[in-house]
Amino acid sequence: MTGNREQLLALRQATVSFQGFVAVDRLDFSVAAGELRCLIGPNGAGKSTTLDLICGKSRITSGEIIFRGEPIHTYREFRMARTGIGRKFQVPSVFRELTVMENLEIGCSREPGVWHNLFRFSGGADTERLERLALLVGLQDELSTQAAHLSHGQTQWLEIALILAQDPALILMDEPTAGMTAHETNMTAELFNRLRGQHTLIVVEHDMGFVRDIAETISVMHQGRLLAQGTADEISEDPGVREAYLGSGGIGHA
Numbered sequence: 001m002t003g004n005r006e007q008l009l010a011l012r013q014a015t016v017s018f019q020g021f022v023a024v025d026r027l028d029f030s031v032a033a034g035e036l037r038c039l040i041g042p043n044g045a046g047k048s049t050t051l052d053l054i055c056g057k058s059r060i061t062s063g064e065i066i067f068r069g070e071p072i073h074t075y076r077e078f079r080m081a082r083t084g085i086g087r088k089f090q091v092p093s094v095f096r097e098l099t100v101m102e103n104l105e106i107g108c109s110r111e112p113g114v115w116h117n118l119f120r121f122s123g124g125a126d127t128e129r130l131e132r133l134a135l136l137v138g139l140q141d142e143l144s145t146q147a148a149h150l151s152h153g154q155t156q157w158l159e160i161a162l163i164l165a166q167d168p169a170l171i172l173m174d175e176p177t178a179g180m181t182a183h184e185t186n187m188t189a190e191l192f193n194r195l196r197g198q199h200t201l202i203v204v205e206h207d208m209g210f211v212r213d214i215a216e217t218i219s220v221m222h223q224g225r226l227l228a229q230g231t232a233d234e235i236s237e238d239p240g241v242r243e244a245y246l247g248s249g250g251i252g253h254a
């Protein structure tokens with residue numbers, strides 16, 4: 001459901017099979033501009049593969065992927081990256097030898113060359129933008145810390161800041177809280193709630209407490225298909241979702 005908001009992304013009957021194994025099976029899935037969508041489901045349901053299809057890492061075998069009205073499934077991956085889809089993988093790609101500020105300087109630049117950016121003079125307006133980004137992700141006190149010395153959670157937040165720096169129209173996050181402490185997970189939920197409405201996000205997660213803290217609409221995948229979609233309460237009550245994934249506990253800590 002995308003309500004009255006403008007539709008940003010639509011997968012229509014999207015299917016991918018790997019040597020005959022159907023990992024995503026006639027998936028219909030759409031996201032509106034400004035939405036924070038959670039994608040959940042049991043291991044092997046096809047969630048990461050769906051993100052792979054959206055960002056062009058894997059190609060659909062049949063169906064369509066429409067992004068901002070364009071059939072992006074016909075594009076090559078490098079071109080899709082330029083159409084405004086950013087993805088955060090589980091393994092961060094920050095520059096560990098550089099400080100948080102230096103990482104942000106590189107991330108904020110539209111110039112592709114790392115060396116160019118390393119030696120670039122950063123003007124006042126840029127610095128202000130970098131500091132705003134650092135504040136958004138809670139790293140304002142770590143600007144001169146070498147990335148190698150950040151905690152796991154802080155490293156993930158820096159990675160998120162680097163994606164936000166490029167201002168993609170759609171951001172894909174694969175298990176952003178994996179490996180985080182409970183405190184870091186809470187901080188990450190606060191961060192995502194700050195991003196709500198400012199960015200369009202699809203977040204794949206297994207931590208149901210986190211999902212309840214951030215979700216508007218939750219989509220549930222099972223065996224490559226969309227099993228259910230709705231609010232946390234609707235999904236918690238859904239007998240099919242309980243059977244396939246949640247058990248009797250529903251979503252969250254309750």
Ligand SMILES: Nc1ncnc2c1ncn2[C@@H]1O[C@H](COP(=O)(O)OP(=O)(O)OP(=O)(O)O)[C@@H](O)[C@H]1O
Nearest residue numbers: 018021022023041042043044045046047048049050
């Ligand atoms: N490149 C591939 N070749 C063959 N099979 C694949 C490939 N990529 C994914 N699969 C299979 O497709 C299915 C869906 O995998 P996917 O990683 O998308 O699930 P998931 O819902 O993200 O699971 P998890 O929550 O464990 O990460 C799995 O059975 C997986 O083994």
